Amino acid sequence: MLLIVGGAGYIGSHMVKYLLQKGERVVVLDNFATGHRGALAGGVLEQGDLRDPETLNRVFRAYDIECVFHFAAFIFAGESMRDPAKYYDNNVLGCLRLMEAMRQHGVSQIIFSSTAAVYGEPVEVPIPETHPQNPTNTYGETKRVMEGMLRWYGQAYGVRSMALRYFNAAGADPDGELGEDHRPEEHLIPLTLFAALGRRESISVFGTDYDTPDGSCIRDYVHVWDLCEAHYLALQRLRAGAPSDVYNLGNGQGYSVLEVIRTAEQVVGKPIPTVYAPRRSGDPARLVASSEKAQRELGWRPRYPQLETMIEHAYQWFVKHPNGYE
Numbered sequence: 001m002l003l004i005v006g007g008a009g010y011i012g013s014h015m016v017k018y019l020l021q022k023g024e025r026v027v028v029l030d031n032f033a034t035g036h037r038g039a040l041a042g043g044v045l046e047q048g049d050l051r052d053p054e055t056l057n058r059v060f061r062a063y064d065i066e067c068v069f070h071f072a073a074f075i076f077a078g079e080s081m082r083d084p085a086k087y088y089d090n091n092v093l094g095c096l097r098l099m100e101a102m103r104q105h106g107v108s109q110i111i112f113s114s115t116a117a118v119y120g121e122p123v124e125v126p127i128p129e130t131h132p133q134n135p136t137n138t139y140g141e142t143k144r145v146m147e148g149m150l151r152w153y154g155q156a157y158g159v160r161s162m163a164l165r166y167f168n169a170a171g172a173d174p175d176g177e178l179g180e181d182h183r184p185e186e187h188l189i190p191l192t193l194f195a196a197l198g199r200r201e202s203i204s205v206f207g208t209d210y211d212t213p214d215g216s217c218i219r220d221y222v223h224v225w226d227l228c229e230a231h232y233l234a235l236q237r238l239r240a241g242a243p244s245d246v247y248n249l250g251n252g253q254g255y256s257v258l259e260v261i262r263t264a265e266q267v268v269g270k271p272i273p274t275v276y277a278p279r280r281s282g283d284p285a286r287l288v289a290s291s292e293k294a295q296r297e298l299g300w301r302p303r304y305p306q307l308e309t310m311i312e313h314a315y316q317w318f319v320k321h322p323n324g325y326e
């Protein structure tokens with residue numbers, strides 16, 4: 001049995017569907033802090049909080065867990081600066097409780113959702129896994145601490161982990177069943193599509209004077225289904241007995257904010273109201289992953305690397321779900 005912690009969230013819910021399609025047995029632990037019941041494509045649901053040792057004991061006693069997929073965290077960099085306690089509590093304490101439960105119940109494999117935010121301001125682009133880690137926000141810092149926890153638990157207690165550092169997850173289930181429903185939404189592609197659909201007035205471009213071809217920031221987007229594939233390949237690697245490792249997951253090609261808006265305009269077939277605003281502090285000009293290691297060692301080949309496909313899949317879900325998961 002595979003335990004998907006945070007399986008009712010955006011990426012976790014796609015993972016559940018992906019694993020079920022592969023014939024795996026899954027149990028989801030989620031407290032619905034930011035997840036949705038409607039996002040659960042199947043598997044067994046255990047409702048509860050990751051930080052509650054009793055809940056974890058109950059779940060680990062009830063199922064024979066082979067590997068944990070840990071998606072449950074708070075994810076907003078801006079909020080993490082205003083309220084770091086909320087992030088240390090849910091992300092760091094949650095991870096500690098989970099690792100303790102795994103240790104007590106003899107579960108020794110975990111696949112962890114990390115982030116590009118562990119790197120901070122890039123000194124080298126594309127960013128390799130060996131890049132220095134100087135997170136510039138509390139969110140990234142909590143993920144850095146959690147990765148450290150996996151590493152030290154690995155050395156001391158033999159837990160084997162795969163820490164997957166995603167850049168910007170994007171798109172939606174190619175079948176159109178699942179999508180992205182963050183509240184509030186802070187990601188560029190959904191916000192751009194909301195502006196197209198009249199769910200917000202406009203999309204803002206923060207800074208057009210960066211040292212990039214069109215002057216707007218460049219980011220790396222990776223399709224959510226490709227992320228799932230990478231997790232599955234990481235699971236195969238753990239099953240084959242591989243030691244702990246860390247992988248970037250991006251598509252190696254950056255897209256600028258203006259390119260995202262232009263591509264979205266092509267997908268929706270009309271202009272999207274756009275507002276040009278000054279730079280935001282702390283936004284690096286370019287954040288692009290080197291995913292060469294994941295390609296080489298996991299054999300990962302993103303199936304949907306095109307920005308247009310990511311936007312199309314996201315759009316088809318937003319059109320069919322004007323109120324998200326309700």
Ligand SMILES: NC(=O)c1ccc[n+]([C@@H]2O[C@H](COP(=O)([O-])OP(=O)(O)OC[C@H]3O[C@@H](n4cnc5c(N)ncnc54)[C@H](O)[C@@H]3O)[C@@H](O)[C@H]2O)c1
Pocket residue numbers: 005006007008009010011012029030031032033034035036048049050051070071072073074075090094113114115116165166167168169170182
């Ligand atoms: N979305 C991205 O672009 C992105 C990029 C890099 C990394 N990540 C990481 O991927 C993971 C998933 O991101 P997402 O976008 O799917 O977020 P999400 O908010 O949609 O999903 C998180 C899920 O975890 C659950 N959860 C949170 N705290 C919990 C707790 N204490 N107990 C039980 N369940 C809890 C939520 O209810 C939700 O279902 C996060 O760890 C995030 O840091 C996401």
